[in-house]
Amino acid sequence: MTKMLIRVDAELSDELSGAFPHLVARTQPATTTLTGDVTDQEELQGVLNLLNSLGIGVVEVVTIPD
Helix, strand or coil: CEEEEEEECCCCCHHHHCCCCCCEEEEECCEEEEEEEECCHHHHHHHHHHHHHCCCCEEEEEECCC
16 A cells, blocks of 8 residues: 545535545645545546546645655
8 A cells, every 4th residue: 555645726525525535634725635545556546536527636646655
């Protein structure tokens, strides 16, 4: 597993954050960061696809070193 940080250009509601139960959401004005372990590239792509389908733009994707 790889710990990832995904920053989006939206303030995700609790309901939207619930779509990512394995990630921790931290909302700041106009942005939200989702952090957590991602098993593989396929799971990461699934998260990014879901964000895209919800119309939420991804600003940054970063691997967090152990």
